[in-house]
Amino acid sequence: MVQNAPTSPSSARDRLSSLTSHIMATSSVFTPANVAAAPEDPLFGLMKAYREDPSDKKVDLGIGAYRDNNAKPWILPVVKKADDAIHNDPNLNHEYLSIGGLADFTAAAQKLIVGADSAAIRENRICSLQTISGTGAVHLGGAFLSKFHPQKPTIYLSNPTWANHNQIFTNVGLKIATYPYFSQQTKGLDFDGMLQALRAAPAGSIILLHACAHNPTGVDPSQDQWRQIATVMRERSHFPFFDTAYQGFASGDLTRDAWAIHYFVEQGFELCVAQSFAKNFGLYGERTGAFHFVSAPGADAAAANRNIASQLAILQRSEISNPPAYGARIASRVLNDPSLFAEWEEDLRTMSGRIQEMRRGLRERLEARGTPGSWDHITSQIGMFSFTGLTEAQVKVLRDEWHVYMTKNGRISMAGLNTHNIDYFAEAVDSVVRATS
Numbered sequence: 001m002v003q004n005a006p007t008s009p010s011s012a013r014d015r016l017s018s019l020t021s022h023i024m025a026t027s028s029v030f031t032p033a034n035v036a037a038a039p040e041d042p043l044f045g046l047m048k049a050y051r052e053d054p055s056d057k058k059v060d061l062g063i064g065a066y067r068d069n070n071a072k073p074w075i076l077p078v079v080k081k082a083d084d085a086i087h088n089d090p091n092l093n094h095e096y097l098s099i100g101g102l103a104d105f106t107a108a109a110q111k112l113i114v115g116a117d118s119a120a121i122r123e124n125r126i127c128s129l130q131t132i133s134g135t136g137a138v139h140l141g142g143a144f145l146s147k148f149h150p151q152k153p154t155i156y157l158s159n160p161t162w163a164n165h166n167q168i169f170t171n172v173g174l175k176i177a178t179y180p181y182f183s184q185q186t187k188g189l190d191f192d193g194m195l196q197a198l199r200a201a202p203a204g205s206i207i208l209l210h211a212c213a214h215n216p217t218g219v220d221p222s223q224d225q226w227r228q229i230a231t232v233m234r235e236r237s238h239f240p241f242f243d244t245a246y247q248g249f250a251s252g253d254l255t256r257d258a259w260a261i262h263y264f265v266e267q268g269f270e271l272c273v274a275q276s277f278a279k280n281f282g283l284y285g286e287r288t289g290a291f292h293f294v295s296a297p298g299a300d301a302a303a304a305n306r307n308i309a310s311q312l313a314i315l316q317r318s319e320i321s322n323p324p325a326y327g328a329r330i331a332s333r334v335l336n337d338p339s340l341f342a343e344w345e346e347d348l349r350t351m352s353g354r355i356q357e358m359r360r361g362l363r364e365r366l367e368a369r370g371t372p373g374s375w376d377h378i379t380s381q382i383g384m385f386s387f388t389g390l391t392e393a394q395v396k397v398l399r400d401e402w403h404v405y406m407t408k409n410g411r412i413s414m415a416g417l418n419t420h421n422i423d424y425f426a427e428a429v430d431s432v433v434r435a436t437s
């Protein structure tokens with residue numbers, strides 16, 4: 001007779017638990033075979049790697065947020081002022097906003113983006129909803145076009161573009177394609193390639209355009225080039241979808257950074273605009289933005305626009321019900337008060353001025369060192385980002401050996417440079433470029 005070995009209490013527990021899970025097991029639909037692991041978001045992965053790097057030399061040039069000269073987040077003084085006023089307001093409550101958001105905010109956002117004297121406002125053919133920052137505005141626009149455009153055309157994105165455009169428009173069921181944008185040779189705009197692609201795109205395509213401070217390249221069309229883009233888009237009956245995340249942050253001048261949108265509206269296009277207040281107010285986490293739809297001038301433009309507004313409201317209700325109040329309250333105070341507005345313009349000049357200074361400083365240092373290649377694109381590009389032309393292999397060496405963090409495509413956030421790290425960064429780039437050229 002076989003004698004069973006005495007069972008220890010823990011192995012008995014294990015057997016019991018495996019028996020229980022066997023009996024209780026139901027078949028799972030969401031197995032690894034059905035739901036593959038998604039790749040980590042490249043930018044957020046980069047931020048994590050930077051945080052975990054113990055080096056005291058490390059430099060963060062991946063971050064898409066403004067930093068002051070001490071590499072610290074900067075609360076705009078005017079935002080602090082508006083924030084304090086809101087806190088001290090005895091009438092403040094935490095009620096829901098309406099579906100379209102804070103009306104004082106959307107009305108001011110609208111004036112800011114198309115101009116207070118725009119015919120679109122006068123003729124009641126623009127509607128505006130507050131959104132979850134720029135991302136939410138891009139999404140709301142994409143969802144609307146996907147649902148209501150009778151032809152459901154392809155949306156053309158610049159190559160390259162802000163990576164999230166690809167996922168947002170794909171998620172709402174639009175087909176995406178690209179048009180050439182960046183020239184590797186000149187590190188400027190591939191204008192001929194862009195125009196050719198716009199001409200070749202099927203009539204009535206949707207064209208995503210960055211209004212200013214193109215992300216990730218920092219390359220913008222000149223005003224004359226915008227005029228030519230508009231001409232081709234009119235000939236081909238394309239629909240402009242403007243994404244504006246850097247108004248005032250790019251040049252320090254709010255009107256100048258909205259020039260392309262003003263021009264297209266003046267030209268009578270039917271178009272839409274996704275507007276973010278993350279960068280120009282430093283309200284990143286408050287998710288403050290707006291979506292605007294401008295109907296083309298015509299007898300039934302105001303009626304069409306009212307219908308569009310009503311459908312946008314239904315979409316918004318089903319997705320977020322109503323937008324968050326806090327950031328909109330801050331922005332609204334500033335946008336609607338002439339003296340706070342003037343202070344905001346000053347803050348915008350502080351941010352854009354420091355970035356421009358870093359551009360000049362980096363170019364000067366690389367040229368002084370005789371770093372192989374040409375570096376004039378560092379100052380001709382505009383806004384938060386610069387497409388340096390550094391290769392993926394060079395970016396890897398910069399990260400592994402110099403603790404400098406940037407995206408694989410060689411994009412740097414100029415806001416990550418400051419007077420304490422610019423010499424070190426120039427030295428790192430010089431060393432890596434020499435070693436590989």
Ligand SMILES: Cc1ncc(COP(=O)(O)O)c(C=O)c1O
Nearest residue numbers: 064133134135162215245276278
């Ligand atoms: C081109 C572009 N569009 C939209 C956004 C949206 O940003 P947010 O959702 O933070 O306003 C960004 C942010 O980096 C951007 O660069």
